[in-house]
Each structure stands twice: as structure tokens, then as C-alpha cells.
Amino acid sequence: MSQSCFGNESNNVMEEENVAPSFGDTNIQAVQPSPESGSLSMGNDTFQSVRRKSRTKPLTVDVYTVQCNCCYKWRLIPSLQKYEEIREQIIENPFMCKSACEWEPGMSCDVPETISQDGTRIWALDKPKIPRPPPKWTRLVQIREEGCSQFSDVYYITPYGQTLRSSVEIQKYLENHPKFVLEGVTPSQFSFQMPTPREENYVRKRPAQSSKRKR
DNA sequence: AATCTCGGCTA
DNA sequence: TAGCCGAGATT
Numbered sequence: 643m644s645q646s647c648f649g650n651e652s653n654n655v656m657e658e659e660n661v662a663p664s665f666g667d668t669n670i671q672a673v674q675p676s677p678e679s680g681s682l683s684m685g686n687d688t689f690q691s692v693r694r695k696s697r698t699k700p701l702t703v704d705v706y707t708v709q710c711n712c713c714y715k716w717r718l719i720p721s722l723q724k725y726e727e728i729r730e731q732i733i734e735n736p737f738m739c740k741s742a743c744e745w746e747p748g749m750s751c752d753v754p755e756t757i758s759q760d761g762t763r764i765w766a767l768d769k770p771k772i773p774r775p776p777p778k779w780t781r782l783v784q785i786r787e788e789g790c791s792q793f794s795d796v797y798y799i800t801p802y803g804q805t806l807r808s809s810v811e812i813q814k815y816l817e818n819h820p821k822f823v824l825e826g827v828t829p830s831q832f833s834f835q836m837p838t839p840r841e842e843n844y845v846r847k848r849p850a851q852s853s854k855r856k857r
Numbered sequence: 858a859a860t861c862t863c864g865g866c867t868a
Numbered sequence: 869t870a871g872c873c874g875a876g877a878t879t
Contacts, residue, residue: 700871784871791874792860805870808862834861848858848875 701785705763711736713751716759720745726774726781733770759840766793766837776827783837789846796834809834 706725707716717739719725724745728737742749759765764785775781778801785794798806806812812832816823839845 786873790872795872810862836860838859850858 701764701787703783703785705757707757708732708737710739710751712738715739715751715753715755716757717742717746717749717755718757723774726772729768729770729772730774764844765840767840768837769833769835772833772835773831776822776825776831779827781832788844791846791848792836793839793845794836796836798832 703722706719706722708719708725708728709716717737719728719742728741739749739751739753766785772781775798780799782797782799782805783794784797786792795807798812800806800815804815806815809829809832813829816827816829
């Protein structure tokens with residue numbers, strides 16, 4: 643057993659240092675210390691700066707990883723559905739490498755990490771406890787360009803293909819489509835919380851509101 | 858200060 | 869219309 647659990651501080655994911663020059667500070671901000679459970683993260687398609695507003699396809703998340711609660715290695719999750727299931731229960735049911743045996747026989751804390759959070763993708767940490775969407779509904783996260791006022795947008799796609807952009811829209815939609823309510827769909831099954839980018843300056847900071855700042 | 862909301866711009 | 873984003877409101 644090479645590494646098993648170090649009591650190591652919680653978080654940190656990477657032992658591989660991240661390449662990023664990171665001037666700045668802070669350490670880790672990246673990894674949400676999440677109390678005791680593993681953290682979650684989502685990675686996006688590679689791409690550094692594709693500058694410009696080339697109107698292309700929206701940037702969506704295509705890689706899902708979860709951190710083992712014991713050895714802190716990150717493990718790839720094979721599908722969005724599985725990822726949503728894990729995320730929903732991450733607190734009560736912390737993720738362990740062994741859980742990945744379900745889709746990757748032989749997986750354990752002794753298996754080396756195969757995904758690294760290097761500079762080839764945009765990485766972001768998800769909030770824990772986001773409910774998985776009702777059957778046939780899709781929760782869609784679209785990453786914004788670097789330098790925007792926020793990191794991403796979260797949308798829900800209804801079974802009929804409509805896009806809903808806020809909890810108010812969800813509520814109205816359910817009112818107008820009692821069918822879903824009868825099926826048991828409720829507003830509590832939706833969350834528009836967006837992930838947090840690991841790269842600290844991905845989102846543009848707003849100029850501080852000058853208030854009492856004396857000079 | 859960070860996140861949420863929502864409305865509007867543009868291709 | 870879909871994709872994108874700013875910025876006021878809220879926490």
C-alpha cells in the first residue's frame with residue numbers, strides 16, 4: 643500500500659503541483675475543504691484561451707471526478723448520471739476509491755491517480771448536495787468565457803426540451819404543467835448553484851465599491 | 858465579497 | 869432563437 647490515508651490535511655488535491663504560476667495567493671482556494679467528505683469537481687474541455695467570441699458551441703462540462711475520502715486521489719466518474727448520484731449523497735455517503743469498482747474493477751486507494759488537474763482543462767469545484775434532476779430532466783452547466791462576471795450558467799432542460807433558467811421559471815413551469823407535479827417533481831429537486839472555478843482569476847473581479855475607504 | 862437573478866444584446 | 873453576458877439585488 644503505497645499511500646493510504648494520510649491524515650493529511652484535508653484537502654488538497656494535488657500533489658502534483660499545479661503548474662500555474664499562480665501569483666497570488668492563496669493557496670488552495672481551490673479545494674473546498676469540505677469537511678469530511680470528498681470534494682467534487684468538474685472538468686471542462688480543454689482550451690486555454692480561445693479568445694474571442696467566436697460563436698461556437700457553448701462550453702459544457704465533459705469530465706467528472708470525485709475525490710476519495712480516504713486517500714484524496716481523484717477518480718473519474720464515467721457518466722453525468724453517476725456523478726449526480728454521488729454528488730447528491732456525498733455528505734452522507736462519502737466517496738471512496740473502492741466505490742469505483744462498480745465501473746472499474748480492481749479500483750482501490752492503491753491504484754495511482756490517472757487524471758491530473760493540469761492546465762489543459764478548466765477545473766471547477768461543484769457544491770455538494772445538489773439534488774439530481776428528476777428523471778428525463780437534464781441539468782446543464784455552461785461555462786462562460788474567462789473574464790466574465792460569473793463562471794457559468796445553469797439551466798434545466800425539461801423532458802419536452804424547453805430550457806428553464808431560474809427557479810422562478812421552474813416554479814411557473816410546474817404550475818403550468820401539473821403533470822410533472824403529479825409525477826412528484828418539486829422545486830426542491832432543482833438547484834442553480836454553479837461550480838467554483840479553481841483558477842482564481844477566471845472570473846472578473848468587480849471594482850471594490852468605495853465606501854469608507856480612506857485614502 | 859460572493860453569489861443569485863434576470864433581463865437584454867447579438868448573431 | 870440560442871448563446872452570452874452585465875450588473876443590480878441579495879445574502
